[in-house]
Amino acid sequence: MVEVPDGIRDQCRQLGPGVVYALKVLCAHLAEDPLMGTLGWEPSEYVVHVDGETFEDCPALDVFYAYGPPALDEGMVQVRRVDVPASAPTRTTEPEHGGGSEGPLEAAVQARQTTDAWQRIASWLREHAPSTYAALKPGASERETGALEKALDVRVPASLRALWRLCAGSIDVYGAGLLPDHGWALMSLDTVVSSYQAHMESLRRQVEQFGEEEGMPLWRPSWVPFCSWSVTDLSYGRFVDGETGETGSWDETGERTVEDKSLTMLLEEMADRLEYPQMFPGAKPGLIDGTLVWGPPLTPEERAVWKPWKG
Incomplete structure (x- = not known):
């Protein structure tokens, strides 16, 4: 089960329909693979980076979520924060030096x-x-x-x-x-x-x-x-x-x-x-x-x- 607090949903709606859709897709993946993110600094915290070119009308996003103990009950996933990195605007071209093939x-x-x-x-x-x-x-x-x-x-x-x-x-x-x-x-x-x-x-x-x-x-x-x-x-x-x-x-x-x-x-x-x-x-x-x-x-x-x- 993936929980998205109302405050996070409101934030995504303010950022635009592309962000709402991107979060919906990501939550579906998290339900199947809650360990897909990289480890964060807090207990049970993970983060997934969403590239700005993956979804229409969606900037680059860092989605922070918690999974399992000690933060949550076993098997639970909760989205904690959605950030738009200031240094990562939506790209229209591939970066000059590598990494462009990695979704x-x-x-x-x-x-x-x-x-x-x-x-x-x-x-x-x-x-x-x-x-x-x-x-x-x-x-x-x-x-x-x-x-x-x-x-x-x-x-x-x-x-x-x-x-x-x-x-x-x-x-x-x-x-x-x-x-x-x-x-x-x-x-x-x-x-x-x-x-x-x-x-x-x-x-x-x-x-x-x-x-x-x-x-x-x-x-x-x-x-x-x-x-x-x-x-x-x-x-x-x-x-x-x-x-x-x-x-x-x-x-x-x-x-x-x-x-x-x-x-x-x-x-x-x-x-x-x-x-x-x-x-x-x-x-x-x-x-x-x-x-x-x-x-x-x-x-x-x-x-x-x-x-x-x-x-």
Whole structure:
């Protein structure tokens, strides 16, 4: 059951018939999938962004709602607030740098799947690798991710925004590496900005010197970095393509590789590897003094104390 208070209905009627219709459609989706939104800051709070181009005569909307305990009874959904972001008017053209192919419902699904995968990862780390869990930074606010988008002049995909709302990087300690194979560390938002700007500057110099070249470029404006070899070593890293949702990597030689794998798929695979390590070939999760270390480790010293996790 989805409850819409009279005050919210009156507000939507004042905003126009397109908003009334958009809310009606959204409520129908919430009745089927109450977890489609991204997590808010209050207990049981979620938010869904409705793009301004999806419904006729409807501006962009942020719809905040509560679902289930402790705010409501089990199974209940209540719309709490409808905001019209001042910085998000109805668009008549696609944004210059990516994200245009992601509709509001698709974005909500991507955000929910990312949230689910990360919560599985965080739960495993909290129980089995507390040192690695302690290295994770708190999530970022919408204001902080919005400032990042403005600094980069790029629209961050919903999956990456959802990850940053839960964890906005790692601190520089042993064991901060997280993702399989190389132990990639999550970048802080400041590092994301500086890394992106450095790549764009390299791209600018490349174009000035050699002109536009076919094939894989040095960088694309839609590529948003999110993790690196370590917290301080940015010579290797991974990015999400805001236009396609695909992930990719770069290295110090200038090689760029794009994979047919989304951020959601990457995190879901990591969660599966942690929970069911025997099902996957390649790098295995293991522990050194409460720290997650993918292995077997390369150095004899680490191999001697590394304990593989068998599930």
